Amino acid sequence: MSRRGVVAVLVATVLVVAAVAVVLVVRARSSASDGAARVAQQYVDLVASGEAEQLAELARLTSEPTPALADAAPLLATADERIEVVGLGEPEVTGTDRAEVAVRYRLAGEEHTWTLRLGRDDDGWRVAAPMTGAIAWDEPALRNADSEIRLGGVVVERRPRFIGEGDDVQPLYPAGYAAEKRVAPYFAAAPVPVVVLPGEPTPQPELVLRANDAARQVLAADLAAQADTCGTAEAFGRCPFYDIVATPLAGGDPTAPGWWKGFAGRPTLTVDAALDGVAIEGAIRYATPGGVRTLRFTGDAQIGFDRVARTPTLSGLEVQAVG
Incomplete structure (x- = not known):
C-alpha cells in the first residue's frame, strides 16, 4: 500500500474512533439526564402527594438524610395544602454526576420555580439540596x-x-x-x-396566646396568695395593698398584724391575650382607729410563669385606690 493510502486509512480510523467517542459521550450524557429527570420527578411527586406511608422515600432519595429531614415527612403529611407540580425543565447535567432541574409548582394560588440540585454516587442519583424551607x-x-x-x-x-x-x-x-x-x-x-x-x-x-378558665382560676389564686401575706412576716415585697391603705394601725410596717381584713367580695380578673397582661378590680377591707373600712381598687400585672409549679403568676402587680 502506498504512503498516501496508509495516511488515508489512519485518518479514517481516527475519525471513526472520534465518532464513537462522541456517541459514547452523548449516550452517557443522555443516560445521566434521563436518570436525573426520573429521580427529580419522583421526588417532587412525593412532595406533592403528601402520602404518609410513602413519604419515607423522600429521605431515601436525598444524598444526606438527617433526623430533622425525616421529621419533616410526618409534618408534610398533616399539611392543609400541598404543592401542585406544573412541570419540570430538562436536566442541566455537569459531567456525569451533577445535575440541576428547574421545578415549576403552584402553591396557595401562586406559581413558583425551584432549582432542584442532584448528585450521583454509586447507588444512583440523589437530591443533593432538599426542597425545604422553614419557619x-x-x-x-x-x-x-x-x-x-x-x-x-x-x-x-x-x-x-x-x-x-x-x-x-x-x-x-x-x-x-x-x-x-x-x-x-x-x-x-x-x-x-x-x-x-x-x-x-x-x-x-x-x-396570639389566649387564657382559658384554668388560667383565670390559677391567677385568681395567686392574687389571693399575695393578699394573704398582708399583715404577716412575708408582707415585704408580696403584699400589694399596704401602700394604698397607709393605716396608722399598721405603724408603717406591712407585717404588723390586725390591719388587713381581706377582700370585700371576689375581685374581678380580666385576661384575654396573654401578652396584654391582667386587669384587676375589686375592694378590700382594712382596720383603722375609727373601725374597719372598705376601699375599692384597680390593678394590673403581667403574666409570669412559675417554672417549678408550672403555673401562671401575676408578675409586677400594681394597684391603685379608686375614689
Missing part, C-alpha cells in the same frame, strides 16, 4: 415559660427556645400548614395558616 419561630411566649408549637397537630421540637437548649430549626417541605401555639393547659392560640416555601425561612404567623 422563623419567634420566642418567648410568656415570662419564664416555654411554649409548645404545633403544625397540623404535630409538635415541632426543633426550634429556638426561651428555656433550655435548642437552636436548630425544623426543615419543612413546601406546603400550607396550620400553626398553633400552646402553654398547656392554660393558654392556647387558635390555628393560623402559614405557607412555607423552599429557601429562606418564612416569618412566623401571629399566634
Whole structure:
C-alpha cells in the first residue's frame, strides 16, 4: 500500500474512533439526564402527594438524610395544602454526576420555580439540596415559660427556645400548614395558616396566646396568695395593698398584724391575650382607729410563669385606690 493510502486509512480510523467517542459521550450524557429527570420527578411527586406511608422515600432519595429531614415527612403529611407540580425543565447535567432541574409548582394560588440540585454516587442519583424551607419561630411566649408549637397537630421540637437548649430549626417541605401555639393547659392560640416555601425561612404567623378558665382560676389564686401575706412576716415585697391603705394601725410596717381584713367580695380578673397582661378590680377591707373600712381598687400585672409549679403568676402587680 502506498504512503498516501496508509495516511488515508489512519485518518479514517481516527475519525471513526472520534465518532464513537462522541456517541459514547452523548449516550452517557443522555443516560445521566434521563436518570436525573426520573429521580427529580419522583421526588417532587412525593412532595406533592403528601402520602404518609410513602413519604419515607423522600429521605431515601436525598444524598444526606438527617433526623430533622425525616421529621419533616410526618409534618408534610398533616399539611392543609400541598404543592401542585406544573412541570419540570430538562436536566442541566455537569459531567456525569451533577445535575440541576428547574421545578415549576403552584402553591396557595401562586406559581413558583425551584432549582432542584442532584448528585450521583454509586447507588444512583440523589437530591443533593432538599426542597425545604422553614419557619422563623419567634420566642418567648410568656415570662419564664416555654411554649409548645404545633403544625397540623404535630409538635415541632426543633426550634429556638426561651428555656433550655435548642437552636436548630425544623426543615419543612413546601406546603400550607396550620400553626398553633400552646402553654398547656392554660393558654392556647387558635390555628393560623402559614405557607412555607423552599429557601429562606418564612416569618412566623401571629399566634396570639389566649387564657382559658384554668388560667383565670390559677391567677385568681395567686392574687389571693399575695393578699394573704398582708399583715404577716412575708408582707415585704408580696403584699400589694399596704401602700394604698397607709393605716396608722399598721405603724408603717406591712407585717404588723390586725390591719388587713381581706377582700370585700371576689375581685374581678380580666385576661384575654396573654401578652396584654391582667386587669384587676375589686375592694378590700382594712382596720383603722375609727373601725374597719372598705376601699375599692384597680390593678394590673403581667403574666409570669412559675417554672417549678408550672403555673401562671401575676408578675409586677400594681394597684391603685379608686375614689
